Amino acid sequence: MAMASPAAAFSLAYVVLAVCFVFPPDEFRSAGLTVQSLLGAWLGSEDAAFVHYHLRRGTATLLAHALLPLGYYTGMCFATPEKQLCSFYQAPDGWRLFFLLSVLAPAAAGLLAYYWSRNDWNNHPLVRTISFYALPQSGWRAVASSINTEFRRIDKFATGTPGARVIVTDTWIMKVTTYSLRVAQQQDIDLTLVESRQHELLPDSSMPAQFLTIRVGTVNPHVKPFNIRLNSTEYGELREKLHAPILNAANVVIHQSLSDLFLESFTLLVETNQTYALPSNQELEPCIGCMQTNANIKLLKNCQEPQEGECQQCYCRPMWCMTCMGKWFASRQDQQHPETWLSSHVPCPTCRAKFCILDVCVIR
Ligand SMILES: [Zn+2]
Ligand SMILES: [Zn+2]
Ligand SMILES: [Zn+2]
Incomplete structure (x- = not known):
């Protein structure tokens, strides 16, 4: 097999590096070979000033990528001395055109960056x-x-x-x-x-x-x-x-995720259960789990006779909403065996009395 010419070897290496620079794989990121890490000091911190950080980062990335063709041309000057690329007048026509374009690209990007950043970024599309x-x-x-x-x-x-x-x-x-x-x-x-x-192909998942x-x-x-x-x-x-x-x-x-799916079936099942009528002297308070909605769940032992089975009567006033109760129920399950979830017994989040899905009542 013939040895690859220096020009071909350089071209291949440069194209690979350029593609990795524009679309950095994880290896490049951890090695700090991205515009963000190379210009980190100038860009500042994303947490401190998110909008300004991205104004600078986007513009710097555009400039850096626009310089890539010129970098290739410069490298080729050394990789193929016989083409005399260093002299614009002696270089072949195709290369002269490439040189012009590779100068034009960063010049245009530079002009655009200058226009954007004038008057404290007033012309930038994001602003x-x-x-x-x-x-x-x-x-x-x-x-x-x-x-x-x-x-x-x-x-x-x-x-x-x-x-x-x-x-x-x-x-x-x-x-x-x-x-x-x-x-x-x-x-x-x-x-x-x-x-x-x-x-189908996701590295860290079987699904x-x-x-x-x-x-x-x-x-x-x-x-x-x-x-x-x-x-x-x-x-x-x-x-x-x-x-x-x-x-x-x-x-x-x-x-959906397993917990979202569970929450959906939990809600559907609970809605077919007996409902609970709130005594007229009681008022519903915000759910203590999320503070977003009013509590709307009461635990009442309905699955079996009072003294039978594993479930116990809970005497807590309504304190939880449907979503939070569903999440609590899911959190007490064996994560490896979702098929057992709907049939299991779980302690009340407040008094620890055991209940099952049949005992979860919506308040009407
Ligand atoms: Zn809630
Ligand atoms: Zn309770
Ligand atoms: Zn029960």
């Missing part, structure tokens, strides 16, 4: 978008600092690969891509589930994964719609964080 959410007297910086504050909270929903992260906070839904940050306010979005894809694509549309004509992608097992968590419903236009069957 223009969030300006439409600003009150006339406060400007986009007030919006940015609201986004920054919400991003720092630990109760945000965050998922996705580094090249397509999805972040949902109380007010905002955001998508971080290689070059940009897309932002929409929760109160004026409409969400549509548009696609579902099965991935095929289902990925959902959700289109984030908005009634604000200045904010362009965008798509977010997530694993179907995170769908329940996403829905909890969103104020708007997700329209399932294509009637996609969603493969």
Whole structure:
């Protein structure tokens, strides 16, 4: 077998490195070979100033990627001295054209970056978008600092690969891509589930994964719609964080996480049980598990006669909502054997009296 020429060897190595730089695999990330880590000091911290961090990061990434063709040309000057690439006038025509384009790309990116960053980023598309959410007297910086504050909270929903992260906070839904940050306010979005894809090959899972694509549309004509992608097992968590419903236009069957599936069957079964009429002198208080809804569950031993079986009578006043009771029930189960879940006995979260699903009554 003939030895590869230095030019071919260099080209192959450069293309591989360039692709890994643009779409960094985990090995590159941990070695710090990404724009974020190389320019970490200049970019600052994402937690301290989320919006400014991504203004700089997106722009720096665009510039760094635009320099890749020029790097290739420079390397080829040394890898193929016989082509005389170092001299523009003696280089072959095709290479001259490549040289022009590889100079033009970073020049154009540089001009764009300069235009964006002028007047403290006033021309950047992200700043223009969030300006439409600003009150006339406060400007986009007030919006940015609201986004920054919400991003720092630990109760945000965050998922996705580094090249397509999805972040949902109380007010905002955001998508971080290689070059940009897309932002929409929760109160004026409409969400549509548009696609579902099965991935058989997921390194750390035995189940095929289902990925959902959700289109984030908005009634604000200045904010362009965008798509977010997530694993179907995170769908329940996403829905909890969103104020708007997700329209399932294509009637996609969603493969939910085990606990979401359980919660669904738990609710269905409990709704067929006897209901409990609240005595007129009692009032329902907020559920002590979530503080979001009023308590609406009472445990009454209905499965067998009072002295029979494993279940005991609970004398607690209603303190829990359906969702929290379902989560409590699921949390006391053998995680390896979900088929036993619905038939098992669980202690009341407050008084420890044992109950089963038949004893869970909705308050009417
Ligand atoms: Zn609750
Ligand atoms: Zn009890
Ligand atoms: Zn029972």
